[in-house]
Amino acid sequence: MTTRTLYLLCSAAPPVFDIAGVIEDAQRRSWDVCLGLTPTAADWLEDSLPGLEALTGRPVRSGYKRPGQPDAWPPADAVLVAPATMNTLNSWALGITGNWLVGFVAEAIGKGIPLTVMPCVNSAYAQHPQFLPSLETLREAGVRVLFGPGGFEPNAPGEKRPYPWAAALDAVDQHRP
Template structure:
């Protein structure tokens, strides 16, 4: 029996450096496929390590002619989600591979959990609040943590994001999908 597929969407923010912790938490229950923004790739991620851990290449662009297609996602975690990604996603701006995927997955009704990593100055912006409300209205679970001070790193609760999208059992196993 195969594991459910989890897309882990990684944006360019400080906690992305420790995304391997999230992958390790998820692997016992999920088949993890990482998708990453250009900023995450350029500044934070060790792509070789993530590929070794998941057994899959990190997807950063559209599928190439020799690339394996992504399997259908059972759930998506966007973590860390940046201010920019949250606002563009909510506004329907799909100008990167990750934003196109998020727009499609939202439209398909795939369960999505987003956990922003924003400082207190950005979290206090009305645009951010409107974007969070829009995503929630679209069916996305947005987990807000206590914002940290600008230019000050903060702990990131990877387990909270994963816990919000527990694997769904198929209806043939006698449970109801959430």
């Protein structure tokens, strides 16, 4: 099996604390993983960043590079945005690119990079009138949205439940030739 490059892009939601194991699982699936984080997720994982960089062999990104700087990552063969918070999803769907992660995935739609997103919102957030239209906007743009049976199903506020990381990795595995 050929190694391909997966951009694993994470928002600040509790499943981000499991990211080292997710990276290892993706690597066992022959993905070369590049980890990107929203600024808040990077803050949450600040103490773990050196270990995550050692695990991936690449810098963890959470901000834009300076103009003219070379990119430290190879081009993506697939992108997984997970966990994706309400803020990340709505910003992406509305084209509000206030951070590097959302800016990258907004542009990736136009570049034709295979994109998969799995939300991480509780059932109260899922009732917000912008949530489902944002998911539909992303679907219409060609993004594979893993929401509902077989993907992420919202939990009650405060309820703890395992995040379906394996389903997300299974979905990006489908981008292999």
